[in-house]
Amino acid sequence: xxxxxxxxxxxxxxxxxxxxxxxxxxxxxxxxxxxxxxxxxxxxxxxxxxxxxxxxxxxxxxxxxxxxxxxxxxxxxxxxxxxxxxxxxxxxxxxxxxxxxxxxxxxxxxxxxxxxxxxxxxxxxxxxxxxxxxxxxxxxxxxxxxxxxxxxxxxxxxxxxxxxxxxxxxxxxxxxxxxxxxxxxxxxxxxxxxxxxxxxxxxxxxxxxxxxxxxxxxxxxxxxxxxxxxxxxxxxxxxxxxxxxxxxxxxxxxxxxxxxxxxxxxxxxxxxxxxxxxxxxxxxxxxxxxxxxxxxxxxxxxxxxxxxxxxxxxxxxxxxxxxxxxxxxxxxxxxxxxxxxxxxxxxxxxxxxxxxxxxxxxxxxxxxxxxxxxxxxxxxxxxxxxxxxxxxxxxxxxxxxxxxxxxxxxxxxxxxxxxxxxxxxxxxxxxxxxxxxxxxxxxxxxxxxxxxxxxxxxxxxxxxxxxxxxxxxxxxxxxxxxxxxxxxxxxxxxxxxxx
Numbered sequence: 001x002x003x004x005x006x007x008x009x010x011x012x013x014x015x016x017x018x019x020x021x022x023x024x025x026x027x028x029x030x031x032x033x034x035x036x037x038x039x040x041x042x043x044x045x046x047x048x049x050x051x052x053x054x055x056x057x058x059x060x061x062x063x064x065x066x067x068x069x070x071x072x073x074x075x076x077x078x079x080x081x082x083x084x085x086x087x088x089x090x091x092x093x094x095x096x097x098x099x100x101x102x103x104x105x106x107x108x109x110x111x112x113x114x115x116x117x118x119x120x121x122x123x124x125x126x127x128x129x130x131x132x133x134x135x136x137x138x139x140x141x142x143x144x145x146x147x148x149x150x151x152x153x154x155x156x157x158x159x160x161x162x163x164x165x166x167x168x169x170x171x172x173x174x175x176x177x178x179x180x181x182x183x184x185x186x187x188x189x190x191x192x193x194x195x196x197x198x199x200x201x202x203x204x205x206x207x208x209x210x211x212x213x214x215x216x217x218x219x220x221x222x223x224x225x226x227x228x229x230x231x232x233x234x235x236x237x238x239x240x241x242x243x244x245x246x247x248x249x250x251x252x253x254x255x256x257x258x259x260x261x262x263x264x265x266x267x268x269x270x271x272x273x274x275x276x277x278x279x280x281x282x283x284x285x286x287x288x289x290x291x292x293x294x295x296x297x298x299x300x301x302x303x304x305x306x307x308x309x310x311x312x313x314x315x316x317x318x319x320x321x322x323x324x325x326x327x328x329x330x331x332x333x334x335x336x337x338x339x340x341x342x343x344x345x346x347x348x349x350x351x352x353x354x355x356x357x358x359x360x361x362x363x364x365x366x367x368x369x370x371x372x373x374x375x376x377x378x379x380x381x382x383x384x385x386x387x388x389x390x391x392x393x394x395x396x397x398x399x400x401x402x403x404x405x406x407x408x409x410x411x412x413x414x415x416x417x418x419x420x421x422x423x424x425x426x427x428x429x430x431x432x433x434x435x436x437x438x439x440x441x442x443x444x445x446x447x448x449x450x451x452x453x454x455x456x457x458x459x460x461x462x463x464x465x466x467x468x469x470x471x472x473x474x475x476x477x478x479x480x481x482x483x484x485x486x487x488x489x490x491x492x493x494x495x496x497x498x499x
Contacts, residue, residue: 014253015243017136017144017200021209022235024148024193027155027228029214031166031186037084037096041210043104044080044187044194045203050107051076053114073195080107081187085180088169133201133253134246144196151189162186205254209235212261216268238264312337316344324356331362338370345372352378357387364390368397376406383413383426391422399429407435414441424452431463434489436496439464440480447473464496 032040055065055072080103087099155162161182164172173179197206213231221227242257249256270287277283309317311333318330331351334344351363352375364382367375379401382394398406407430414430417423424445430438445456460466460476464487470479487496 008247011243011247013136013138013141014133015240017133017141018209018239018243018257019236020141020145020148021197021201021206022213022232022239024152025197025206025209026213026217026231026235027152028190028193029210029231030224030227031162032210033214033218034166035096037100038211039097039104039207040084040100040187040190041194041207042203043084043100043107044077044191045198045206046104046107046111047080048073048077048191048195048198049203050111050114053111057114057117070195074191077191077195078188081184081191084187085184088180088183132199133205136200140200144200147192147196151192154189158182158185202254205258208258208261212265213238216265219265219268219272234264312340312343316347319344319347319351324354324359327351327354327356327359328362331359331366334366335369341370341372349375349378352382357385357390360385360387360390361393364393364397368393368400371401373401376402380406380409380413383410384416388419388422392425395422395425395429399432402429402433404433404435407433407438411435411437411441420445420450420452424455427456428459431459432494434491434496436484436487436489439484439487439496443473443476443480446476463494465498 032038051073052069054076055069060068060072083103084096084100088096161172161177164175164177165179165182165186169179172182194206197209201209213235214227216234217227217230220230238260239257242260243253245251245260246253246256274280274283274287315330315333315337318326318333321327321330331348334348337344348363348366351359352367354360354363360382364379367379376398379394379397383391383398385391385394395410398410402410410426410430410433414423414426417426427438427442427445431442439460442456442460446453446460457471457476461468466476466479470476483498486498488498489495490497
């Protein structure tokens with residue numbers, strides 16, 4: 001029993017964050033459902049996200065300028081609250097949900113446009129969707145709880161006004177309530193909650209906390225007080241179950257909590273159907289029939305699944321994928337099938353000309369691991385590749401499978417090379433391949449006194465056996481003039497020795 005309720009310390013604060021989210025979002029969810037603006041959460045969350053990425057585009061840094069980015073996000077959200085309050089029409093000639101949907105679509109598109117000019121790109125969009133629930137710590141939870149408590153107190157003080165405009169705006173307007181003003185205050189306070197919530201839990205988990213517990217409570221009770229109580233209790237229990245399952249299974253926490261919420265909502269719906277049905281046996285029969293249809297659907301999905309593909313065939317097939325990530329993964333997988341290289345070697349060689357640098361690099365590394373000498377000319381050509389990472393991989397491959405002629409070609413490439421780091425790697429490989437002509441060029445690097453001069457001197461001491469007392473280019477040149485013709489390469493020791 002103790003193990004059933006045990007949570008490690010690392011999961012305590014994520015669970016605390018979920019409970020804090022439950023407290024405020026279940027209450028706000030009651031208002032959202034009463035107003036019939038279900039997707040206002042998604043829209044405000046996207047507006048907040050647009051504020052954050054705009055702040056990044058204007059020079060603020062994620063992880064460093066937290067306060068500035070938060071204020072950008074909050075300012076955008078308050079402006080969104082103004083838009084939603086100003087566009088609420090009497091008589092609902094245009095449903096308010098339609099306005100909210102339009103704002104969400106436009107804001108999402110604007111966010112993508114802004115991110116296209118940012119170094120963050122898809123990573124930041126992924127963060128907005130998923131949040132960082134697993135990494136939340138005590139200071140963030142406490143700060144968020146204080147913000148939510150402030151919003152809760154504000155709503156409690158003016159609860160009559162907020163309830164009036166949410167449940168019967170027409171009557172509230174007739175009673176002299178300034179509906180637009182209190183609408184704005186509602187959305188503004190809602191924006192404070194969303195701005196903090198999305199950073200912790202991501203857009204979709206926040207949406208689930210806002211809507212699902214409230215909908216489930218509506219199915220079980222018609223009284224507002226009971227709805228809130230059911231939503232708070234159920235939300236807290238489901239949060240614990242989701243966090244616990246995530247810890248036990250290793251599945252992502254936020255999506256798992258959403259799925260548990262959905263399952264709980266289905267149970268609530270079935271319970272209400274059974275409780276209100278005049279003929280219980282017929283209701284049970286219908287429920288069982290529905291479950292049978294669901295089981296048939298899932299069984300059909302599983303039955304018509306694609307047959308398992310041979311791993312080698314699958315990897316070869318992925319090499320033709322339009323996604324570079326698929327092609328890279330396939331090249332990594334093929335390392336396990338070197339015995340069947342005749343089935344895929346030519347396809348991999350073709351990938352040396354791939355448009356994606358990561359794919360070219362993975363192909364070079366695979367062929368290098370196989371010590372495939374037949375592709376040495378292509379490796380030499382890649383020494384001039386536009387990607388530094390591909391060039392480095394090609395140089396390492398040439399060192400592994402090349403010969404003296406290949407090392408001569410490498411030294412020719414040095415003459416065309418402007419990058420000092422690549423130049424040093426080429427000379428290092430040529431030296432380790434036993435080419436003595438790399439030595440005077442390494443001496444020249446020492447003489448130039450660049451950032452890699454010490455590295456070049458270290459290579460000469462390690463593989464040529466130069467006297468440790470020799471420490472400048474002038475002494476090195478005298479040594480080379482006196483001893484260059486006496487050097488002999490010992491391949492086993494990777495060392496030049498004197499004849």
